[in-house]
Amino acid sequence: MKAVEIVKGVYWAGAIDWNIRDYHGYTLPGTTYNAYLIVGDKIALIDSAYPGFDSQIIERVSSIVDPKKIDYLIANHIEKDHSGTLPALTKMLPGVPIYCTENAVKGFSKHYDTAGWNFKVVTSGDTLSLGKGKTLAFLEAPLLHWPDSMFTYLAEEKILFPNDAFGQHIATSQRFDDEIGKEESLKQAQKFYGNLIIPLAPRVLKKLDEVGKLGLEIKIVAPSHGIIWRSYAGDILGSYVNWSRGVSKNKATIVYDTMHGSTDAMAKAFAEGLMEEGIEVKVCLLKDGKAEGTHRSNIVPEVLDSKAILVGSPTLQNQMYPTVADFMSYLKGLEPGKLGRKKIGFAFGSHGGHGGTIKLITDDLKAAGIEVVNDGIEVYYKPDRKEIERCTELGRELGRKIKSM
Ligand code: FEO
Numbered sequence: 001m002k003a004v005e006i007v008k009g010v011y012w013a014g015a016i017d018w019n020i021r022d023y024h025g026y027t028l029p030g031t032t033y034n035a036y037l038i039v040g041d042k043i044a045l046i047d048s049a050y051p052g053f054d055s056q057i058i059e060r061v062s063s064i065v066d067p068k069k070i071d072y073l074i075a076n077h078i079e080k081d082h083s084g085t086l087p088a089l090t091k092m093l094p095g096v097p098i099y100c101t102e103n104a105v106k107g108f109s110k111h112y113d114t115a116g117w118n119f120k121v122v123t124s125g126d127t128l129s130l131g132k133g134k135t136l137a138f139l140e141a142p143l144l145h146w147p148d149s150m151f152t153y154l155a156e157e158k159i160l161f162p163n164d165a166f167g168q169h170i171a172t173s174q175r176f177d178d179e180i181g182k183e184e185s186l187k188q189a190q191k192f193y194g195n196l197i198i199p200l201a202p203r204v205l206k207k208l209d210e211v212g213k214l215g216l217e218i219k220i221v222a223p224s225h226g227i228i229w230r231s232y233a234g235d236i237l238g239s240y241v242n243w244s245r246g247v248s249k250n251k252a253t254i255v256y257d258t259m260h261g262s263t264d265a266m267a268k269a270f271a272e273g274l275m276e277e278g279i280e281v282k283v284c285l286l287k288d289g290k291a292e293g294t295h296r297s298n299i300v301p302e303v304l305d306s307k308a309i310l311v312g313s314p315t316l317q318n319q320m321y322p323t324v325a326d327f328m329s330y331l332k333g334l335e336p337g338k339l340g341r342k343k344i345g346f347a348f349g350s351h352g353g354h355g356g357t358i359k360l361i362t363d364d365l366k367a368a369g370i371e372v373v374n375d376g377i378e379v380y381y382k383p384d385r386k387e388i389e390r391c392t393e394l395g396r397e398l399g400r401k402i403k404s405m
Pocket residue numbers: 077079081082145146164224225
């Protein structure tokens with residue numbers, strides 16, 4: 001296994017996980033755990049990989065230097081997908097200094113037996129010179145992604161190693177953005193942002209502002225998952241600003257499940273009305289695990305991109321359909337309506353008894369920060385022609401509202 005040179009003396013020495021399909025509720029076609037080897041007079045390794053990937057990291061490092069010659073370990077984040085090789089590395093390199101934040105020291109001791117680990121606590125502005133024009137600077141980045149997180153910056157080469165931020169969950173043979181293309185790189189980054197970073201949006205903006213004030217020029221962004229941004233670094237930084245500010249399109253996302261086709265018919269009638277007003281529409285039938293379904297983590301980027309979201313469900317035992325409840329729980333955690341610009345929406349569904357689901361969905365939409373524009377529409381059993389026309393008209397009305405936002 002080989003490392004890949006990024007610039008002279010700086011290498012990707014990470015692990016490719018071709019097989020992973022679910023990571024805390026996020027469906028993914030594999031991922032990478034990116035570690036970076038920096039070779040000056042001294043040698044540093046930034047981050048590592050999920051437990052079980054030790055040999056990939058060590059072999060890739062071995063393709064450049066003897067791993068026993070590593071002088072410093074830099075631990076930007078304690079989560080196991082970036083620290084799982086530390087037990088093996090600290091065993092191979094007894095007493096090796098581990099540069100990390102104070103919160104990371106606390107976190108590591110809850111994850112691993114850290115007796116004998118030589119932590120060097122850093123705070124923002126601390127630096128570590130490796131010689132040969134390689135100076136690492138550290139920038140604490142609490143909650144991007146966990147309280148312990150920090151960014152490392154290679155000053156002379158203007159490379160930012162921000163760990164999870166700006167990452168994407170993909171497994172590819174390519175290592176760079178220009179190899180898979182700008183559109184695909186940003187699409188994958190948007191999914192990652194939508195599912196992991198939305199609640200951290202204010203911190204993203206604050207951190208980018210701080211980076212700007214420090215005058216740190218960034219030529220390359222080397223995150224801990226996915227491709228390295230060397231041609232489109234400005235695009236991913238700009239996209240994070242836009243996503244965090246809630247910039248979205250004249251677009252609506254309709255999310256629903258259906259028991260006997262009634263809620264499905266309503267969803268499609270809303271879509272027709274929205275389309276008549278020239279609004280881009282994404283229709284997402286749930287049904288997790290079935291071929292025709294859309295996974296919650298693939299819906300979130302559509303919501304991020306949209307000014308409106310409609311959520312529909314049949315009433316089942318006086319509750320939402322389980323798939324809809326799952327989605328709403330996920331959406332409440334992410335709170336996409338609390339980004340810088342408002343999102344609007346409403347609930348819909350069918351029932352064969354007392355109904356009531358739309359009230360539950362409406363409450364959850366509000367909890368997710370969505371501005372609910374009506375009380376929702378619920379039909380008894382099957383929508384008749386008049387009710388379908390009412391749904392289409394509500395779609396048109398919503399379309400006009402979106403265009404005025
Ligand atoms: Fe990729 Fe927060 O770990």
